[in-house]
């Protein structure tokens with residue numbers, strides 16, 4: 667069944683600085699993300715991956731072009747509208763988890779819902795929050811650590827808690843920036859599996875920046891960036907994992923993405 671374009675990025679430009687010190691971090695980039703897709707962005711350091719993610723997350727403003735979410739142009743929104751938009755539509759997973767050490771895991775997960783300006787009554791909101799935290803924690807297998815504090819749990823558990831927090835508001839889009847960057851291989855695999863559950867079972871659209879080919883294998887499509895431009899795209903289609911992995915490695919080698927072939 668055909669899916670709707672959920673995000674449309676049209677001729678996106680981002681410049682930092684001015685005059686002689688102007689850096690074009692994103693140079694006329696266009697792409698789309700379908701509802702329910704799991705898309706990866708890869709490219710060498712400095713190629714503009716995080717800048718694109720920051721613009722899509724509305725944290726950073728674009729210099730030119732358009733970003734449409736379900737046809738709504740975010741460049742036309744006021745700060746207040748952007749803040750509501752973020753809270754209602756987006757979930758974030760970063761490399762460094764961003765959990766607050768003074769709150770328990772459960773309180774960390776609840777935070778976005780508590781901050782959301784809900785129209786429901788306080789009693790109803792409490793009920794809603796508790797049932798949502800319970801169901802997400804079950805899905806992500808973290809029920810047994812809810813009362814602990816972030817410093818009392820492992821990196822992988824922290825990252826799953828961060829995923830739960832990203833998902834608690836039922837966001838339409840999860841933006842993940844190097845989510846496995848600080849994890850060992852077991853925790854990485856668990857986190858990627860978690861993202862897959864978010865995508866397949868909970869219906870979230872995912873856009874993930876990664877340097878890691880094994881993480882990229884989880885994406886149905888990968889955009890490769892070079893010097894602020896999309897230089898190539900790769901879709902998994904019917905490829906098996908090994909073939910997909912090899913194609914990603916080849917593409918990285920071609921664009922000089924990482925020193926994976928270095929001696």
Ligand SMILES: Nc1ncnc2c1ncn2[C@@H]1O[C@H](COP(=O)(O)OP(=O)(O)OP(=O)(O)O)[C@@H](O)[C@H]1O
Pocket residue numbers: 682683689690691709710711712713714715716717718
């Ligand atoms: N706030 C800023 N001010 C000036 N230049 C910036 C700023 N942020 C990013 N840049 C520049 O924009 C370019 C793209 O940076 P960006 O962080 O998006 O790359 P990246 O692909 O995410 O890199 P990495 O993989 O190392 O995180 C780089 O040349 C970077 O130096």
